[in-house]
Every structure is written in C-alpha cells, then in structure tokens.
Amino acid sequence: MLEKIKTSIVNFGNGTEEAVKNALDENFKIGEIINAISQGLDKVGNLYENREYFLSELILSGEAAKKGIELILPHLDKEKSGITGTIVFGTIKGDVHDIGKTIVSAFLIGAGFIVHDLGVEVTSEQFIESVKEKEADIVALSTLLTNTMPYMKVIIDDLKKEGLRGKIKVIVGGRPVSEDFAREIGADGFAKNPFDAKEICKNWMKK
Incomplete structure (x- = not known):
C-alpha cells in the first residue's frame, strides 16, 4: 500500500487519496504514510530536475501530496511520530x-x-x-x-x-x-x- 502511495504521487496524483485512505484503514503508521508521500515527491523532484517532468506535472503531484496529507491531519494528535x-x-x-x-x-x-x-x-x-x-x-x-x-x-x-x-x-x-x-x-x-x-x-x- 505504501508503494501505491509513492507511485500515485509520481503519476500526478492518480489514486493518491484512495491509497492514503486504504493505508489509514489498514492501520499503517502516520510516519510511514508521510514517508511514502515524501519518497514520491523526491522522485518527482528528480524527474523535474532532469527535465523529464515539467512545471505543470510538478504542480499536479504537489497538489496530490497536499490532498493526501489533509486526510492524515485528523490522525496527527493520535500519533506524533513522523512530525x-x-x-x-x-x-x-x-x-x-x-x-x-x-x-x-x-x-x-x-x-x-x-x-x-x-x-x-x-x-x-x-x-x-x-x-x-x-x-x-x-x-x-x-x-x-x-x-x-x-x-x-x-x-x-x-x-x-x-x-x-x-x-x-x-x-x-x-x-x-x-x-x-x-x-x-x-x-x-x-x-x-x-x-x-x-x-x-x-x-x-x-x-
């Protein structure tokens, strides 16, 4: 599931929200989910720096990451790890x-x-x-x-x-x-x- 989150970020957010919801339902740690999102963004950043992705794609992936994090926010008080x-x-x-x-x-x-x-x-x-x-x-x-x-x-x-x-x-x-x-x-x-x-x-x- 964590790999799906990472891949979805790289794929411009296709399936990010669903993957994050599933990870929460399956009781993955908040820190693990945040790390998966971070890895996806790092990959996107590398693709952008290598001119394989353009600004529009960087924005799409960034917006997807923010939406994924919004789903996590209500759970942050319950688990402080990863903050x-x-x-x-x-x-x-x-x-x-x-x-x-x-x-x-x-x-x-x-x-x-x-x-x-x-x-x-x-x-x-x-x-x-x-x-x-x-x-x-x-x-x-x-x-x-x-x-x-x-x-x-x-x-x-x-x-x-x-x-x-x-x-x-x-x-x-x-x-x-x-x-x-x-x-x-x-x-x-x-x-x-x-x-x-x-x-x-x-x-x-x-x-």
Whole structure:
C-alpha cells in the first residue's frame, strides 16, 4: 500500500487519496504514510530536475501530496511520530501568486512538517497571529514581485517587536529574492527551490 502511495504521487496524483485512505484503514503508521508521500515527491523532484517532468506535472503531484496529507491531519494528535515541526507559510501582502508556495508546501508536508498555509496577500498581523496560535517553529515568506519584497522586512521586524523572533526561524523565497537580500532583512535562510526549503527546514529542526 505504501508503494501505491509513492507511485500515485509520481503519476500526478492518480489514486493518491484512495491509497492514503486504504493505508489509514489498514492501520499503517502516520510516519510511514508521510514517508511514502515524501519518497514520491523526491522522485518527482528528480524527474523535474532532469527535465523529464515539467512545471505543470510538478504542480499536479504537489497538489496530490497536499490532498493526501489533509486526510492524515485528523490522525496527527493520535500519533506524533513522523512530525518534524510546524510551519506558518504565506505569500506576503501585495502579492497574489500561489503556485510556487503550493509546490514548496507540498515538499515540506512530505518531509513531515505541519504546514499552515495562510494563502496570499498575508499581512504581518496575520502571520503573527498564526505563529502564536499554532506555536510555529518556522515562518516561511514568499513573493514573486520585486515591489513587495520590502514587506518581508516589515514582517520580520514586527516579529521582533512581539518578542517572537528568538523563538522561530524565518525562511524567505520567490523569484526576485536572493540570499544577500535575505541576509539584509534579517531572515535566517533563503530557498531558491522546494528542495532547498525542505533541507534547510529539516536541518533547523535537528538542532
């Protein structure tokens, strides 16, 4: 059944929800199911990097992974194994782009993170409220627009004012964002792609 989950992710989500439901019915451990989803996403990522898959296929597989995880969420309180950490994720105020965030979220979820996706046009106040409510370990900020980039610093500064900055890590990303910019605004990390985001966040949680 776990192999079916992995294969379904690679096949653009054909049968993912059914396979996850069956795995839950057969009492597979949550960590095992998450790992199967993660392996599927890793395979998709390799195919994309080798130019065997295109962006549209990456998105389909990412959406399938998110749907599979949604089926698992009600069971997480019963079994904490396999949970890496909690992330609050959003496209910042002024930007309505969603595709990149959706893909990155799927990879983070596949790596065992609980990801609270706040959507697009997310304000500093919304990030802060969610960090407090969800007791987040990491805040992920995304934008594809150059003119909205300065708002990332506003959010980081507001987190400091609320006394939250020392308790969480902040990772930023998006087409116009760079490592130098991330450093300038006081972010802890910069991810240029979903694979970087996953590895950076996983490494933070190991420390």
